[in-house]
């Protein structure tokens with residue numbers, strides 16, 4: 002539980018640290034870093050080389066990820082990722098359903114981050130968790146109807162594993178909704194925040210890793 006008095010001006014990091022051996026989407030590249038220069042071995046500086054799938058850890062999906070001629074990450078409207086946001090807690094252990102969203106008075110242009118049990122469960126292991134809580138197709142359609150701007154989820158995909166994940170992506174990205182995947186919202190209580198989340202500016206990229214932070218709004 003966040004102590005709002007103490008953290009009123011403090012930013013909360015909701016991105017996951019990248020490191021060798023961390024969880025990856027099955028079949029994806031994951032993250033691999035190595036030091037190519039080391040001061041401990043007489044080099045003048047420390048310097049790393051990284052190989053990674055761009056959808057590893059906390060990252061943004063551009064429409065191009067699932068829309069053939071969609072917009073790339075370099076053309077992301079900055080307002081999609083900076084501004085007021087709401088963290089909604091979803092207690093369903095399987096998926097986020099439209100029936101759970103109707104009570105939240107969701108409005109056009111909102112940035113919504115879904116906190117599920119993924120935040121305290123799925124990130125506890127470097128093994129890929131297949132039964133993470135995801136956005137159901139009917140919830141995706143509901144979010145499109147409500148014309149939200151941005152959707153964030155606290156594991157590696159908005160869609161379910163070996164379910165209708167492709168369709169969920171196509172529905173959201175095809176409607177111009179920007180997606181943040183791989184958030185860790187364990188330290189964040191439901192409520193209103195200011196969001197700052199910026200991906201690497203990767204030309205015509207289908208997605209890119211991002212640092213994401215929240216600050217409580219009064």
Ligand SMILES: [Zn+2]
Pocket residue numbers: 056060061062066157182208
């Ligand atoms: Zn992705």
